Amino acid sequence: MSLLSLRGVTKSFGGLTAVNGLSFDLIAGETVGLLGPNGSGKTTALNLISGYLPVSDGIIALSGETISTIGPERIAHRGVARTFQLVRALPSLSVGENVLAALAFRKAPVWGRQAESHIERLLADVGLAGRAAQPADSLTYIDLKRMELARALASDPQLLLLDEWLAGLNPTELRAGIALITSLRQRGITILLVEHVMDAVRALCTRCIVMNAGSKIADGPTAEVLADAEVIRAYLGDDHA
Amino acid sequence: MMKLLAALVALAALAFVPAFAGPYPLGLGIGILGYGVLATAWAMFSGPTRYISLATVAFFGLGAYTVAVLADVLPYPLVLLVAALVGLVVALIVGLATLRLAGIYFVIFTFGLTELVRQLVTYYEVNVTRTLGRYVFLPIGPEHIYWQLLALLAATLAIAFWVSRSRIGLALRVIGDDPDVASHLGVRITRTKLTLFSISCVIMTLAGAIQAPRWTYIEPSIVFNPTTSFLVVIMALLGGPNRLFGPLLGAIPLFLLFEWLSANFPNHYSIILGLLFIAIVFVLPNGVLAAGDSLWSRLTRKAVRP
Ligand SMILES: Nc1ncnc2c1ncn2[C@@H]1O[C@H](COP(=O)(O)OP(=O)(O)O)[C@@H](O)[C@H]1O
Ligand SMILES: [Mg+2]
Numbered sequence: 001m002s003l004l005s006l007r008g009v010t011k012s013f014g015g016l017t018a019v020n021g022l023s024f025d026l027i028a029g030e031t032v033g034l035l036g037p038n039g040s041g042k043t044t045a046l047n048l049i050s051g052y053l054p055v056s057d058g059i060i061a062l063s064g065e066t067i068s069t070i071g072p073e074r075i076a077h078r079g080v081a082r083t084f085q086l087v088r089a090l091p092s093l094s095v096g097e098n099v100l101a102a103l104a105f106r107k108a109p110v111w112g113r114q115a116e117s118h119i120e121r122l123l124a125d126v127g128l129a130g131r132a133a134q135p136a137d138s139l140t141y142i143d144l145k146r147m148e149l150a151r152a153l154a155s156d157p158q159l160l161l162l163d164e165w166l167a168g169l170n171p172t173e174l175r176a177g178i179a180l181i182t183s184l185r186q187r188g189i190t191i192l193l194v195e196h197v198m199d200a201v202r203a204l205c206t207r208c209i210v211m212n213a214g215s216k217i218a219d220g221p222t223a224e225v226l227a228d229a230e231v232i233r234a235y236l237g238d239d240h241a
Numbered sequence: 242m243m244k245l246l247a248a249l250v251a252l253a254a255l256a257f258v259p260a261f262a263g264p265y266p267l268g269l270g271i272g273i274l275g276y277g278v279l280a281t282a283w284a285m286f287s288g289p290t291r292y293i294s295l296a297t298v299a300f301f302g303l304g305a306y307t308v309a310v311l312a313d314v315l316p317y318p319l320v321l322l323v324a325a326l327v328g329l330v331v332a333l334i335v336g337l338a339t340l341r342l343a344g345i346y347f348v349i350f351t352f353g354l355t356e357l358v359r360q361l362v363t364y365y366e367v368n369v370t371r372t373l374g375r376y377v378f379l380p381i382g383p384e385h386i387y388w389q390l391l392a393l394l395a396a397t398l399a400i401a402f403w404v405s406r407s408r409i410g411l412a413l414r415v416i417g418d419d420p421d422v423a424s425h426l427g428v429r430i431t432r433t434k435l436t437l438f439s440i441s442c443v444i445m446t447l448a449g450a451i452q453a454p455r456w457t458y459i460e461p462s463i464v465f466n467p468t469t470s471f472l473v474v475i476m477a478l479l480g481g482p483n484r485l486f487g488p489l490l491g492a493i494p495l496f497l498l499f500e501w502l503s504a505n506f507p508n509h510y511s512i513i514l515g516l517l518f519i520a521i522v523f524v525l526p527n528g529v530l531a532a533g534d535s536l537w538s539r540l541t542r543k544a545v546r547p
Contacts, residue, residue: 097414
């Protein structure tokens with residue numbers, strides 16, 4: 001049964017069509033890579049799914065119910081959580097409060113005493129054990145990314161949208177990051193991840209969707225898609241095909 | 242908790258001030274309490290969101306006017322209730338119209354709103370009731386006004402304390418930091434902002450209503466004086482809008498300073514006020530106490546380092 005379904009989804013900014021007639025389905029439990037060169041519309045696609053931007057045309061449905069006509073807070077309550085390509089911490093809050101903000105306003109809210117153990121566990125899961133009291137604006141970039149993931153997981157999502165979450169990690173951190181995402185997959189969370197780190201894509205994604213200039217140009221098992229001539233051309237230019 | 246206890250004791254002690262104070266100090270006490278209420282209520286909404294509202298005096302004035310209009314018609318407690326409802330209705334309308342605005346647009350709109358309310362009241366009084374001012378004759382002495390304001394201040398601080406610990410308070414802080422993240426976490430932005438804006442405005446309205454009997458004669462230019470709105474912003478920002486007692490602590494010295502300035506430099510008063518407003522909004526948006534805190538932590542951190 002498909003969890004997420006996009007049909008002819010289009011987004012225009014003035015004269016620029018950033019996403020053009022995009023259609024695909026995600027099966028519950030899948031981890032799917034969303035690939036494509038810079039500016040091909042990947043982030044915009046995530047923004048449309050999470051309700052950050054309204055669609056210009058087309059329909060997005062979650063478990064068969066249309067979500068492209070409702071706001072981000074209601075989409076969040078249906079079980080969609082995300083991270084942002086450029087980390088968006090809540091800087092005046094502590095690390096723990098950043099996570100609490102997700103716990104407190106999700107569909108089944110957790111608040112007060114009960115929230116404390118949740119926060120500790122969520123932070124431990126991303127490697128930030130014992131850091132709850134620290135101000136969020138004192139974290140390093142990598143730790144901010146971890147915190148943002150803990151916050152997204154605190155929303156208890158069915159569908160997690162990750163926008164280049166692994167970008168900028170060193171090899172050790174990358175390995176830990178891949179292990180972390182693998183553990184999420186094992187929990188049954190459906191993941192759509194935008195990623196440029198190909199080793200991570202190979203390790204994590206059973207299936208990949210490739211976009212170029214707003215349109216889908218490939219969709220299939222990871223190994224096949226990455227060997228696809230059109231995909232290589234989109235990434236590297238005509239000379240390499 | 243200790244702080245809270247100390248505050249309760251202090252409030253109880255303050256209730257005895259009218260027994261000892263002469264009319265002039267009691268007048269100062271009323272002024273401080275009035276501004277303390279306004280600044281605390283202002284910070285409840287504007288502290289976390291950083292929305293600088295200049296509509297304070299619109300609500301304050303509406304409260305005073307409601308009392309002036311209804312004092313002869315209804316029993317006093319009912320008049321206060323009506324004033325609170327008037328404040329609530331106007332806050333909901335204004336909130337729905339403005340809370341989507343951000344930054345300077347919100348500041349300008351709230352300032353414009355105050356002028357609009359003043360003009361509307363003036364128009365109504367001149368053209369419909371055919372008088373500009375109204376007399377308020379209520380058998381309520383300054384000591385009663387003082388006690389009512391003290392009670393309102395205690396209630397305002399209690400509400401602010403509750404908000405700071407509640408989910409809705411956290412929601413407002415999240416919105417203040419990043420409204421997009423807030424909505425992606427499931428925070429209902431409009432509802433949250435509207436609720437706290439309304440609570441804050443109802444308190445401001447009551448502050449005006451309670452002080453109405455002090456003037457005896459009320460007209461729009463007195464109770465809708467925009468200086469009040471600016472003063473409240475300065476007080477709250479100077480004391481620290483994100484601390485429970487910050488706005489109150491800002492209100493005390495500034496009220497006294499401006500009393501002195503307006504008595505001694507009536508012609509330069511607004512210029513000084515304006516300069517101070519600009520300086521504080523730009524330089525110390527988190528308040529003097531917070532600035533002191535961060536300076537302190539910087540100094541102590543330096544001292545620890547070898
Ligand atoms: N809010 C926006 N307003 C105008 N143009 C935008 C906006 N967001 C993205 N774009 C444009 O849409 C195109 C796709 O951008 P994006 O989705 O960020 O690509 P990717 O994530 O694949 O690098 C780019 O040309 C970008 O400049
Ligand atoms: Mg992108």
